[in-house]
Amino acid sequence: MKKNILIIAIALIPFFAIAAESTPAIDLVAAARKQIGETLYYDPSYKVIDYPRGDVSLDRGVCTDVIIRALRVAYNYDLQKFVHEDMEKKFFKYPQIWGLKQPDKNIDHRRVPNLRTFFRRNGWSLPLSNHRIEFKPGDIVTCIIPPNLPHIMIVSDRLNKDNIPFVIHNIGNGTQEEDRLFEFKLTGHYRIKGIGSFVSADSQGRAVAVD
Numbered sequence: 001m002k003k004n005i006l007i008i009a010i011a012l013i014p015f016f017a018i019a020a021e022s023t024p025a026i027d028l029v030a031a032a033r034k035q036i037g038e039t040l041y042y043d044p045s046y047k048v049i050d051y052p053r054g055d056v057s058l059d060r061g062v063c064t065d066v067i068i069r070a071l072r073v074a075y076n077y078d079l080q081k082f083v084h085e086d087m088e089k090k091f092f093k094y095p096q097i098w099g100l101k102q103p104d105k106n107i108d109h110r111r112v113p114n115l116r117t118f119f120r121r122n123g124w125s126l127p128l129s130n131h132r133i134e135f136k137p138g139d140i141v142t143c144i145i146p147p148n149l150p151h152i153m154i155v156s157d158r159l160n161k162d163n164i165p166f167v168i169h170n171i172g173n174g175t176q177e178e179d180r181l182f183e184f185k186l187t188g189h190y191r192i193k194g195i196g197s198f199v200s201a202d203s204q205g206r207a208v209a210v211d
Contacts (some may be wrong), residue, residue: 024075024195025138031073032154035175042172051105052081062085063152063170064110064184075195083109085117093117102190112150116142119190126189128176130182132164141181142188179183
């Protein structure tokens with residue numbers, strides 16, 4: 001009897017491992033979805049905000065704010081803090097397209113090119129693909145809205161009739177869940193790693209960036 005129980009337990013290990021991996025991603029999707037109906041406006045204006053965990057008014061924001069808020073709710077992970085800390089150490093590893101001479105904790109984490117750099121430096125980048133099967137719930141994707149506006153979105157667990165995932169984003173009318181994953185040219189695909197484990201052990205979190 002004991003032997004049979006052991007065999008069943010061993011057989012179930014892969015199942016529980018898969019379930020454990022998928023839960024944080026679904027949490028991120030749920031946290032993004034909660035912003036629908038709360039964030040109603042697209043407002044790119046510069047704002048002085050608190051630090052850490054600063055935010056503009058919840059009823060407004062830009063595409064990056066969807067990701068920032070979702071990560072805080074789902075993982076207690078503060079992109080403002082971690083991007084700022086990394087830019088203080090490695091400022092010239094980040095895009096130099098705004099004429100700044102030093103980091104600005106009010107805006108750096110709210111800029112798509114900076115987030116792309118931060119994600120890459122943390123080892124979250126995936127190869128670009130146009131195959132729907134490569135995009136999982138909770139993945140983060142970036143694209144260019146013509147002619148040259150960077151945009152960022154969270155991949156949803158909801159699918160269209162062709163099994164292509166929806167995205168959750170703010171593209172101009174507040175946070176929405178829409179069938180627009182492949183509407184624009186993709187520039188980046190990212191899957192967050194490590195956050196679930198180290199946030200549970202350390203409420204402050206620790207972002208590990210590379211040189």
